[in-house]
Amino acid sequence: MKRKVTLKQIAKELDVSISTVSKSLRNSPEISEDTRQKVQAFAKLYNYRPNNIALSLKNKKTKTIGIIIPEIVHHFFATVISGIEQVANENGYNVIVCLSDESFDKEVINMEMLANGSIDGFIMSLSKETQLKKDFHHIEEVINQGMPVVMFDRVTNEVLCDKVIIDDQLAAYEAVDFFIKNNFKKIGLVTTVDYVSVGKLRTDGYINALKDHDRTADDAMIVKIEDIENCASKIEKLLQEQKPDAIFAVNELFAVTTIKLANKMGLKVPEDLSVIGFTDGIISQFSTPSISTISQNGIKMGGRAAQMLIERLEMEEENELYRTELIETHLVERESTPTL
Helix, strand or coil: CCCCCCHHHHHHHHCCCHHHHHHHHCCCCCCCHHHHHHHHHHHHHCCCCCCHHHHHHHCCCCCEEEEEECCCCCHHHHHHHHHHHHHHHHCCCEEEEEECCCCHHHHHHHHHHHCCCCCCEEEECCCHHHHHHCCCHHHHHHHHCCCCEEEECCCCCCCCCEEEECCHHHHHHHHHHHHHHCCCCCEEEEEECCCCHHHHHHHHHHHHHHHHCCCCCCHHHEEEECCHHHCHHHHHHHHHHHCCCEEEECCHHHHHHHHHHHHHCCCCCCCCCEEEEEECCHHHHHCCCCCEEEECCHHHHHHHHHHHHHHHHCCCCCCCCCCEEECCCCEECCCCCCCC
């Protein structure tokens, strides 16, 4: 049995563009007779069959959107799904949600499973492992075969597609700037490892804010977490050894863990330690004390991602100009920072 080939493989073998291959197989008059014959002969030799993705897009739209997220327990991702579903349903689309569980392999499997004609396009946020590996072939493959992808939150510049993000660097800058302007001297950072794109950007924002106020970032004041489930020991070490008077945490879990550990050590929040988190989820609103946080507006981000994908799905002609849209953020002040 001859091996199955894709448009991308044919294009690579014949040193032509994917568009040229696609048009040659459709006998487009835009392509020379010689090129058409060469492409068609190669496709016949390797038993090429149009991919189900292309068929679903061109002939029988499913009116279904596939969503791939790294985790479901994070309030932010739950709100993004809600925003996507609201806009999708208003436009006659349904959604299917898959979890990558921060795994590259599971992300690839989910994409392959959904890209068999089950859906019309993807909305996704990259897993940690995908960002670590910097391997995006599975995403590029579905885009090359005609299926649109919109990325949100955790994105990469290495894939050309529409994206919806916040200005993570600016949002972090504003949180740290708030601390500095209110005379906090020892500002700690609890962040992720650098290969997680949003964590890296928020770390950069922290460093830039210090720099702009003529302060030097101290590595001892920065805790980078890889395994979220075991973050407590690193945060506790920061509190014990560096004795910060303020902490900026790049997500809700880090913020609430910091407050819990501070209470355990006999520190009062916000009198002894002020905390600003990120996301503005249910935990931030209802913890004791309630947590000051950068709002991320997941519902708006999800709704905009769905709108961008549906617009691309319903275009009469393909448009290779991709957009990156910014969702605004702001600092929500609550009990974990003093009223000054």
